[in-house]
Amino acid sequence: MAEPAARSGPGTKDCWIPSACGMCYGTCSILGHRVNGTLVKIEGNPKSAYGMGRLCAKGASGIMTLYDPNRVNVPLRRTNPKKGLGIDPGWKEISWEEALSEIAERLRKVRQDDPRKLFIQRTTTNTSARIPIQVFAWAFGTPNHWVAGGGLHCGNGAHLVGGIFHASWSLVPDFKYCNYTIYFGASKGHGAGHASCTNIQLAAEARERGMKLVVVDPMCNFASAKASQWVPIRVGTDGALALAMANVIVNEMGVYDAPYLKQCTNAPYLVGPEKTYVRDAESRKPLVWDGTRRKAVPYDDPEMGDFALEGTFEVNGVSCRPAFAALREHLKQFTPSWAAEISTVSEKTIREMAQEFATEARVGSTIVIEGKTYPYRPAAAIYFRGSEGHVNSVYNCYAIGLLNHLVGAADVVGGALGFNPVCHGHPETGRPHYVPKPGPDGLMVTGTWLSPHLPYPFADPSMPEAMGLQELFPLGMVSPFTASRDQEEMWQRFQLPYRPEAMINYGCNSVMSVGNKDTVIETLLKIPFIVSFDIYHTEFTEFADIVLPDTSYLEHLDSRPNPFILNLHAGLGEWCWPIKQPVVPPTGERRSTFDVLIELADRIGIREETNLAFNSYLKLEAPYRLESNKKYAYEEICDRDLKTLFGEKRGLEWFKKEGLISWKKKPEEVYWRYEVPVRIPIYWEFLKPLGEKAGTIARAHGMEWDDTFYDPLPTWKPCPSHECHDSQYDLYGFYYRDTLHTNSFTMENPWLDEAARIDPFSYTIAMNKETGLKKGLRDGEQVWVESEKGRKVRGKLHLTEAMHPEGLGFGGCAGHWSKKLPVAQGKGVFFNELLEIDFEHSSPVNLNLDLCVKVRVYR
Amino acid sequence: MTQAVAVKFLGFLEKLTGQREITLPIEEPATVLDLLNLLSERFGPRFSTSLFRAPEELHTYVRIFVNEEEVESLNRPLTFQNGLPQVAVFLMPAMTGGSGFHG
Numbered sequence: 011m012a013e014p015a016a017r018s019g020p021g022t023k024d025c026w027i028p029s030a031c032g033m034c035y036g037t038c039s040i041l042g043h044r045v046n047g048t049l050v051k052i053e054g055n056p057k058s059a060y061g062m063g064r065l066c067a068k069g070a071s072g073i074m075t076l077y078d079p080n081r082v083n084v085p086l087r088r089t090n091p092k093k094g095l096g097i098d099p100g101w102k103e104i105s106w107e108e109a110l111s112e113i114a115e116r117l118r119k120v121r122q123d124d125p126r127k128l129f130i131q132r133t134t135t136n137t138s139a140r141i142p143i144q145v146f147a148w149a150f151g152t153p154n155h156w157v158a159g160g161g162l163h164c165g166n167g168a169h170l171v172g173g174i175f176h177a178s179w180s181l182v183p184d185f186k187y188c189n190y191t192i193y194f195g196a197s198k199g200h201g202a203g204h205a206s207c208t209n210i211q212l213a214a215e216a217r218e219r220g221m222k223l224v225v226v227d228p229m230c231n232f233a234s235a236k237a238s239q240w241v242p243i244r245v246g247t248d249g250a251l252a253l254a255m256a257n258v259i260v261n262e263m264g265v266y267d268a269p270y271l272k273q274c275t276n277a278p279y280l281v282g283p284e285k286t287y288v289r290d291a292e293s294r295k296p297l298v299w300d301g302t303r304r305k306a307v308p309y310d311d312p313e314m315g316d317f318a319l320e321g322t323f324e325v326n327g328v329s330c331r332p333a334f335a336a337l338r339e340h341l342k343q344f345t346p347s348w349a350a351e352i353s354t355v356s357e358k359t360i361r362e363m364a365q366e367f368a369t370e371a372r373v374g375s376t377i378v379i380e381g382k383t384y385p386y387r388p389a390a391a392i393y394f395r396g397s398e399g400h401v402n403s404v405y406n407c408y409a410i411g412l413l414n415h416l417v418g419a420a421d422v423v424g425g426a427l428g429f430n431p432v433c434h435g436h437p438e439t440g441r442p443h444y445v446p447k448p449g450p451d452g453l454m455v456t457g458t459w460l461s462p463h464l465p466y467p468f469a470d471p472s473m474p475e476a477m478g479l480q481e482l483f484p485l486g487m488v489s490p491f492t493a494s495r496d497q498e499e500m501w502q503r504f505q506l507p508y509r510p511e512a513m514i515n516y517g518c519n520s521v522m523s524v525g526n527k528d529t530v531i532e533t534l535l536k537i538p539f540i541v542s543f544d545i546y547h548t549e550f551t552e553f554a555d556i557v558l559p560d561t562s563y564l565e566h567l568d569s570r571p572n573p574f575i576l577n578l579h580a581g582l583g584e585w586c587w588p589i590k591q592p593v594v595p596p597t598g599e600r601r602s603t604f605d606v607l608i609e610l611a612d613r614i615g616i617r618e619e620t621n622l623a624f625n626s627y628l629k630l631e632a633p634y635r636l637e638s639n640k641k642y643a644y645e646e647i648c649d650r651d652l653k654t655l656f657g658e659k660r661g662l663e664w665f666k667k668e669g670l671i672s673w674k675k676k677p678e679e680v681y682w683r684y685e686v687p688v689r690i691p692i693y694w695e696f697l698k699p700l701g702e703k704a705g706t707i708a709r710a711h712g713m714e715w716d717d718t719f720y721d722p723l724p725t726w727k728p729c730p731s732h733e734c735h736d737s738q739y740d741l742y743g744f745y746y747r748d749t750l751h752t753n754s755f756t757m758e759n760p761w762l763d764e765a766a767r768i769d770p771f772s773y774t775i776a777m778n779k780e781t782g783l784k785k786g787l788r789d790g791e792q793v794w795v796e797s798e799k800g801r802k803v804r805g806k807l808h809l810t811e812a813m814h815p816e817g818l819g820f821g822g823c824a825g826h827w828s829k830k831l832p833v834a835q836g837k838g839v840f841f842n843e844l845l846e847i848d849f850e851h852s853s854p855v856n857l858n859l860d861l862c863v864k865v866r867v868y869r
Numbered sequence: 870m871t872q873a874v875a876v877k878f879l880g881f882l883e884k885l886t887g888q889r890e891i892t893l894p895i896e897e898p899a900t901v902l903d904l905l906n907l908l909s910e911r912f913g914p915r916f917s918t919s920l921f922r923a924p925e926e927l928h929t930y931v932r933i934f935v936n937e938e939e940v941e942s943l944n945r946p947l948t949f950q951n952g953l954p955q956v957a958v959f960l961m962p963a964m965t966g967g968s969g970f971h972g
Contacts, residue, residue, distance in 0.1 A: 623961065
């Protein structure tokens with residue numbers, strides 16, 4: 011990277027402007043080099059912990075997205091009332107005033123009728139949209155808000171379990187101290203994603219230091235290619251492997267971290283024959299067995315002697331045992347031979363992995379950091395989309411997460427770390443400040459979270475009123491029913507009292523990002539009025555009634571683009587709070603969506619709600635709190651946000667010049683597990699009553715319900731693809747995130763397209779070489795891939811040894827067909843076209859969509 | 870002594886109660902919880918379950934503001950010395966069945 015020599019203030023003709031990337035949700039810090047008003051280069055900002063001066067290909071290519079000649083520059087109104095795939099909307103240019111008047115009038119009527127009739131959709135790629143769009147939804151009064159493929163594909167399981175186990179959105183190995191890590195369908199530090207550029211550096215340093223990286227994945231790609239060991243696995247079977255490893259660790263090796271389990275988990279809680287806690291009759295608190303006093307006491311008894319983890323006891327006339335004993339017994343059924351048959355990973359490899367993991371965890375050891383002694387457990391198991399994107403999503407992540415907790419390797423030195431679950435704030439202001447706290451039954455409630463959905467505690471299941479029926483699925487986040495085949499059937503079944511009348515879309519291409527396009531389009535056609543904020547036309551905008559020209563990430567402002575639990579690297583280092591600011595002013599008639607939403611809120615008559623929601627969400631404090639009756643520009647709200655957090659002198663003007671503020675992380679913030687009096691559940695007792703309550707409602711409305719997904723202890727359950735026994739369909743299709751692209755968004759970027767065309771995988775269908783040769787297929791030829799449901803895509807075959815014999819891998823979300831995307835059109839393969847979107851293909855616990863599909867391949 | 874309090878229903882609560890703003894009498898001394906219990910009696914179980922996760926425990930997506938200041942504790946007393954207290958009850962609906970946003 012060239013050191014920017016002429017770095018100077020934003021007001022000069024030749025300047026470097028600190029801001030934040032928006033090419034993926036990693037949101038690394040950048041410096042934009044602007045010369046005479048034109049952005050000429052983007053580099054990483056070396057002062058920032060977000061990227062540490064590094065920038066990936068996507069970030070460097072952002073300039074081509076900014077100056078894309080196909081950008082939308084004026085508001086557009088549809089003139090053709092007929093909507094459908096390939097039907098020309100007949101766009102007509104209109105003024106902003108015309109557009110805002112029409113939208114405000116429609117939304118005012120919708121709100122008067124029933125605010126839930128507004129459905130809001132936004133992309134996950136641009137993290138800056140999260141707050142203003144959620145605020146608008148709250149102020150409007152609609153619960154119907156989703157991130158399309160986000161969540162269904164990548165977060166309903168991983169983030170849920172991250173929240174329950176680590177009070178964080180995601181987890182990584184403690185790269186600085188970890189010696190042995192297993193990645194289950196994850197690529198942290200080796201590809202795209204949370205804290206991507208920083209993690210790439212930290213992971214490289216860890217590997218160089220000698221950390222053994224074992225990657226469990228059907229494909230040997232980004233992480234596996236740099237790993238010490240690639241463990242090819244049958245698609246969707248990670249949970250079975252993890253359960254067998256857990257069995258080997260606690261039952262064959264007898265290794266577990268008893269002090270950790272006693273102090274930091276619900277392992278000692280007594281469980282009765284009904285699989286629920288045995289509770290204190292008066293306080294209703296779960297009981298534990300005090301081995302010293304030989305009696306049952308509430309888990310938080312101040313006189314507690316020694317928690318029992320094993321044994322059978324008689325309490326209140328009930329035979330019971332500690333949750334750990336129940337778990338240990340439960341795990342015995344998951345033998346390595348059982349898991350080998352399911353996963354294709356050999357018994358020998360399973361035992362070796364378990365033994366290495368448990369041995370490297372060094373249960374009982376300690377380390378001194380900055381003069382203080384901490385537990386030292388330098389082993390970590392992490393998961394992400396590859397393991398969680400299945401109907402068995404919850405149990406898969408639960409089982410993998412258990413590996414860490416059994417050996418006490420969670421949020422301690424060297425173990426699996428959540429992304430910054432504890433923050434004591436800037437030394438001068440004490441803000442931002444958040445710490446996990448004990449909730450019902452002493453279990454951990456996150457200190458902060460990103461969405462209006464806390465991982466724990468759960469609301470009781472109730473008759474659903476949201477389009478996604480989420481009230482019935484308290485562990486769910488995003489729901490497939492907002493765009494599913496069985497949407498109307500479900501709505502009728504649960505007597506949803508309204509139907510969507512209007513939709514606001516922010517930069518999302520849901521026609522491609524959820525599943526097969528026909529199903530999504532069918533749901534869009536039911537919505538009478540659609541407004542889309544976009545930087546360019548996509549397959550989705552064909553279905554919009556009004557398209558509004560949005561600013562790109564290089565043209566708008568955000569005071570908090572980098573939530574600490576989302577994309578600041580875990581482990582020791584620095585806290586860092588950057589802003590995103592325009593590196594060039596918007597051209598044409600582009601306007602920041604965030605200001606447009608404030609304007610719309612005003613026109614609709616929800617200014618008071620909007621201002622109070624901003625106050626609440628941003629925790630604005632006097633004298634920076636918004637007055638309820640005053641109109642504010644988004645820039646002023648950002649200024650007040652920064653001053654609340656960092657003091658009067660560090661408002662927006664200060665941040666525009668400096669770009670960011672940093673301070674040192676304290677070891678007790680990073681390695682907080684023994685510092686904070688919360689417990690995490692190694693036994694998910696809460697699942698059982700949730701399943702029973704939800705099942706009662708579901709069955710009463712004619713819905714089939716499988717209680718076995720709500721057992722308090724994890725198991726492995728097959729995906730629909732595993733239950734396809736038609737021998738014609740002999741391969742498991744899946745997609746993986748390409749480092750060169752972000753979902754479908756970046757496919758139009760010509761630099762990234764050029765790189766992706768050179769890359770042998772980005773735009774091809776990867777098949778095991780031997781499998782391909784047995785089928786008589788040749789590398790480079792065009793093939794059809796057909797699902798058992800008859801959905802088909804066509805693409806170029808790439809034969810490789812870097813693939814499980816039964817796997818078929820597709821890069822990213824490619825295969826655009828819109829003529830408005832001349833660079834992206836026809837490139838790569840649209841894997842999501844093969845995915846069904848319905849309850850049958852969703853987790854009945856957290857609504858994760860199943861992302862693997864049984865296919866056949868032919869010429 | 871009977872006092873008056875002005876209550877605004879924001880977000881989906883406006884639809885649920887069918888009103889945006891009401892003024893109602895309340896016996897002094899009174900806390901925010903007393904007021905919410907009063908409102909629950911008036912607007913029924915659906916209103917109550919929209920606010921309360923358990924007795925005296927709000928869903929985390931419920932926000933209460935007194936004179937535009939967000940209330941941290943339901944035991945906060947309502948004070949009447951400076952005129953009619955303005956209370957806003959705001960439902961920030963979770964997009965999921967989970968307990969809601971905080972932080």
